[in-house]
Amino acid sequence: MDRSEIERMIPHRAPSLLLDRVEELVPGISCVAVMAVDPDDPIFSGHFPGRPILPGVLMIEAVGQTAAVMMAAATAQGTIGNALLAAVNRFKFFKPVTPGQNVRIQTAKLTEVGSMAYIEGTVLADGVIVASGELSVVCAS
Numbered sequence: 001m002d003r004s005e006i007e008r009m010i011p012h013r014a015p016s017l018l019l020d021r022v023e024e025l026v027p028g029i030s031c032v033a034v035m036a037v038d039p040d041d042p043i044f045s046g047h048f049p050g051r052p053i054l055p056g057v058l059m060i061e062a063v064g065q066t067a068a069v070m071m072a073a074a075t076a077q078g079t080i081g082n083a084l085l086a087a088v089n090r091f092k093f094f095k096p097v098t099p100g101q102n103v104r105i106q107t108a109k110l111t112e113v114g115s116m117a118y119i120e121g122t123v124l125a126d127g128v129i130v131a132s133g134e135l136s137v138v139c140a141s
Helices: 003-009 056-072
Strands: 021-026 030-036 082-093 102-113 116-125 128-140
Touching (some): 003 021, 003 056, 056 082, 056 128
Antiparallel strands (some): 021 030, 030 102, 082 128, 102 116
8 A cells, every 4th residue: 555545544644644655454453554764854954963863753653643544444434534642651662763764663453442442553673673562542533
């Protein structure tokens, strides 16, 4: 699934849309997406000069967007209005992500209660886990 197909499913748009493609998708169950970390992204001029690294909050956002694609694919219309981040739980960062790396984001739904979904997310760069944790996402109209 390419970026235009992702845009049909979730409301995020550039520069906030972080996902470049989806490689695996089991609607409502799991999703694997890829984000190319662009060396020309302006965020790197200030985070951090001389040693640019991807902010952890952007990794969390990429997990949230991957989860939104996963949940949208399970709806009858194949889209989601607003999937809002409700909580970040036990997220840990193990290694920095640097410009030019491709990041693989894996999500799996742990459980769903009403409009709230609990998601497990793992972020890998060059096949190594760089971050992982859980998110709570509410699907609002």
